[in-house]
Amino acid sequence: MIDLVVRNVRIEGEPALVDLAVKDGAIVERGVSLNVVAAQEIAGDGRLLIPGFVESHLHLDIALMNDWQTPGRPEPYLSHYGLNQSVERRRRDFTPEDIERRASAALELASRHGVTALRAQCHVDREVGLKHVEALQRVKEKYAGRVTVQIVTFPQQGLINHPDNAPLFREAFRIGADVMGGASNLDVMGDGRIDWRAHIDAAFDLAMELDVDLDIHADLSIPQSVTFDELETVYIAQQTIERGYQGRVTVGHACTLGVATPKVAAEAIALIREANLNIISQPDLYRLGRDDTHNVRRGLTRVKELLAAGVNVTYASNNVRDALRPMGNFDLLEEGLILAYGAHMDTVEEFNTILRMSTVNAARALRLPHYGLQPGCTADFVILDAPTPSAAIVGQAEKAYVVKNGRIMATNQTISHLYQGTLAGKFVENG
């Protein structure tokens, strides 16, 4: 007997509506009008079924640190450096229980919005020690059946600026961290200098020593101009190739690539492709360009050019309702719409691409095993209340069903029958 069958859903690439049969947490069969009896049945009614959303970059330990009732920045926007100081000031009040409570709420909200796997950036430094990693590790175990979590060791206060840093990172992996992080802009030496190449080298050294993947914040600024050799992402690509780490390295932000001239950008993108880097656009529309008095820059990476070159590009929430960004809902359909505006993606095919970016592309960046909608894959999927990706993104479709490991995690009231030609009697005639 089959555990769950989903009837009459649309799946990208299938010419007709299909059924999906699930047993023991895996997809076992997919086809038109499957002749199976199941313990549980979902009527798809022509809606779109996609593999689970993958949140590829979220600062889970500081998420939801702002007032829940009154989202919005409690103080004026500071410089990026100032915002990080603000995080560090406010995190001194965090208790392990507090981090667990907020991270748990974040995972429940993400799950409700269709996220089935999430890569969590997590502060590791001499001030907080392993407090954040320990808390997220407990949350990761508690929610293992709902959202698969990978913990990235995020060096909030640097990696090479003190000899005690590296041992602390090694210890973080002993207690459960999964991926080595990096952020050269936060690695300030005693004399105020930043040696970003040495920071990247050290992050690679540790990742390779521990045999873990690497996920680096890089090229976060938007100077007036940039040369090929000044791009951090270029250096990361060169190191990836030199060290044979292709496919295991992810770069978040890469905003400076948007500054480069077309010639420099084309050379950089060719190298990024050769290194098989994963690029995550956050998308940084609101963070940068704050001091511009006219022609305000937005700090977005070259999403379309990277995609066209065959680079694995995804997008992510990054910060949700914390000191760095007071907005966000752990909702990748919402972030996808923001990306569509920012990156000028508006054709039907580009909306298809956006949904692929936060599902299959993100899963590839996280190297999730058995991900997808083929028989044999883990049964992690979402049924959107829309027939197509563009309808889902433009209409911000409800996530009608969220399924993880073959179990229904969330059912959300369908709010839109617009696409089926009825308004379901929800509106009162205005006499």
Ligand SMILES: [Zn+2]
């Ligand atoms: Zn980040």
